[in-house]
Amino acid sequence: MKQLLQNTIFGFVTSIILSCAVVSADAQTPKNSEVEYKKYEWANNSDGHKYHHLLETRLPKGLEYFARMIATANINDTPEKETIIPIAVDMKVPPYDRDCVQAFLLIIETGSQVGAPQKKHVFKLFDAGTHALDVPAKTIELQSPPFVFTQPPKDTFESLDSSFKLVDLTGDGILDVWVKFSYSVVVISFQDGEFREIFSAYTVPGSLPDPAYVDLDNDGTYEIKIPYSIRIKGIPGAPYLPWVSLYEWDGNTYVLNNERFYAENNEFLIRLLSEYNYQMLRRGSFTRQREIYSFYLGLVFHYRGNSAMAGRYLKSVINLGTQDDYIQAAESLLKKLPLH
Numbered sequence: 001m002k003q004l005l006q007n008t009i010f011g012f013v014t015s016i017i018l019s020c021a022v023v024s025a026d027a028q029t030p031k032n033s034e035v036e037y038k039k040y041e042w043a044n045n046s047d048g049h050k051y052h053h054l055l056e057t058r059l060p061k062g063l064e065y066f067a068r069m070i071a072t073a074n075i076n077d078t079p080e081k082e083t084i085i086p087i088a089v090d091m092k093v094p095p096y097d098r099d100c101v102q103a104f105l106l107i108i109e110t111g112s113q114v115g116a117p118q119k120k121h122v123f124k125l126f127d128a129g130t131h132a133l134d135v136p137a138k139t140i141e142l143q144s145p146p147f148v149f150t151q152p153p154k155d156t157f158e159s160l161d162s163s164f165k166l167v168d169l170t171g172d173g174i175l176d177v178w179v180k181f182s183y184s185v186v187v188i189s190f191q192d193g194e195f196r197e198i199f200s201a202y203t204v205p206g207s208l209p210d211p212a213y214v215d216l217d218n219d220g221t222y223e224i225k226i227p228y229s230i231r232i233k234g235i236p237g238a239p240y241l242p243w244v245s246l247y248e249w250d251g252n253t254y255v256l257n258n259e260r261f262y263a264e265n266n267e268f269l270i271r272l273l274s275e276y277n278y279q280m281l282r283r284g285s286f287t288r289q290r291e292i293y294s295f296y297l298g299l300v301f302h303y304r305g306n307s308a309m310a311g312r313y314l315k316s317v318i319n320l321g322t323q324d325d326y327i328q329a330a331e332s333l334l335k336k337l338p339l340h
Contacts, residue, residue: 035073035166035175051085051106054120057135059089063101066090073166075107075175076190083108084177086125086162089133102127103162103181104137105188107195121195123188125181142184142200145245145256147299149325150204150231169213170198170249171220178213185211185226187254199247199254204228216260221249225261230296232289241271243296262303269304272297286320295326298333307337 052065059065066088074081089102103126109119124137162182166175170189176198177188187199203211203226213222224247229240246261247254262268276293298313310333317330 035071037069037071039069040067051083051108052087054106054108054118055087055104055122055135055137057133059133060131063089063091063131063133068162069164071164071166073175075166075177076109076195077174077193078109080110083110084164084166086164086179086181088162089131089135091131100126100128100182101131102133102135104135105164105177105179105186107177107188123186123195123197125179125186126184138197140186140197140200142186142202144202145226145228147295147329148204148228148243148245150228167213167222169222169224171222180211185224187224191252198249198252199224201226201245201247204231223248224254230292232292241275241296242268259303262300263305265300269297269300272300286316288322291317291321291323291326294321295330298330302333302337311337 070085072081072083085106087104088100091099091101105123107121122137124139164179169176174190179186183203185201189198209227212225215222226245228243230243246258248257279290294313295317298310301310314330314334317326321327
């Protein structure tokens with residue numbers, strides 16, 4: 001206890017790291033790539049409609065295709081530029097609202113010969129499961145990062161809030177497609193002769209910074225930060241501590257590397273210790289708040305290489321916890337710790 005309180009007092013003199021860490025870097029556009037973006041004033045504009053037929057599916061009454069922005073740029077290894085356009089399938093809801101049913105990313109290759117058939121690539125970003133539309137597409141299954149157990153609410157995708165940007169995230173000189181769709185992020189990249197997903201993840205609603213890409217070590221490849229809140233359900237007033245999942249490019253895909261983010265992040269550790277100690281002094285029993293704080297304290301100490309402290313907190317979750325997600329995750333982590 002004495003050591004924990006000392007750590008808490010010491011940490012309050014450190015500068016805030018987490019709150020300023022999730023700021024998107026301005027990734028450099030390759031010199032030989034020119035990007036042209038075009039926004040439509042109206043979602044059902046006639047210009048955007050000319051791309052809808054490429055999805056090869058006629059929509060039933062009450063649904064319509066929805067497109068607000070396109071881009072043209074060279075995003076593969078051919079000299080010609082491609083057209084990139086996100087398209088949503090929306091259900092009109094009076095008076096002016098929309099419910100998103102499905103969402104796609106369409107990439108069109110024109111080719112160098114005039115009149116040549118257009119080659120297309122279609123990725124399904126989202127499917128509400130409410131309409132059985134047979135749109136040929138590669139389905140992307142959005143992922144939740146390990147050790148984050150809060151899922152987006154069911155109405156997360158009811159309103160369309162999407163954007164995309166073309167940036168060279170992988171450092172290979174070819175632009176990648178960064179898509180932010182409501183509470184999710186997807187990255188499409190041209191790799192090994194084809195367009196494919198190299199990253200996808202849910203984010204959790206809340207007063208958090210947006211998902212971001214940033215080159216932490218200035219090596220020309222960009223890391224991706226996905227912010228979350230550590231939420232404690234059923235306890236009004238419980239603090240929502242921020243949690244960031246850090247992904248880095250391994251040459252093939254984006255992989256989780258939270259050790260890199262939390263190994264020296266004193267501010268986050270201090271906040272967790274402070275809340276943990278507060279709950280212990282206030283209640284004197286193992287509450288749901290302390291269970292969740294204990295789990296993340298064990299996880300952070302694991303990332304920092306302190307197996308003794310990690311084991312202490314993870315064992316308390318296993319022995320005293322009540323939530324299966326945290327207990328099972330604590331058991332899994334404990335098996336990775338060296339015996340002592």
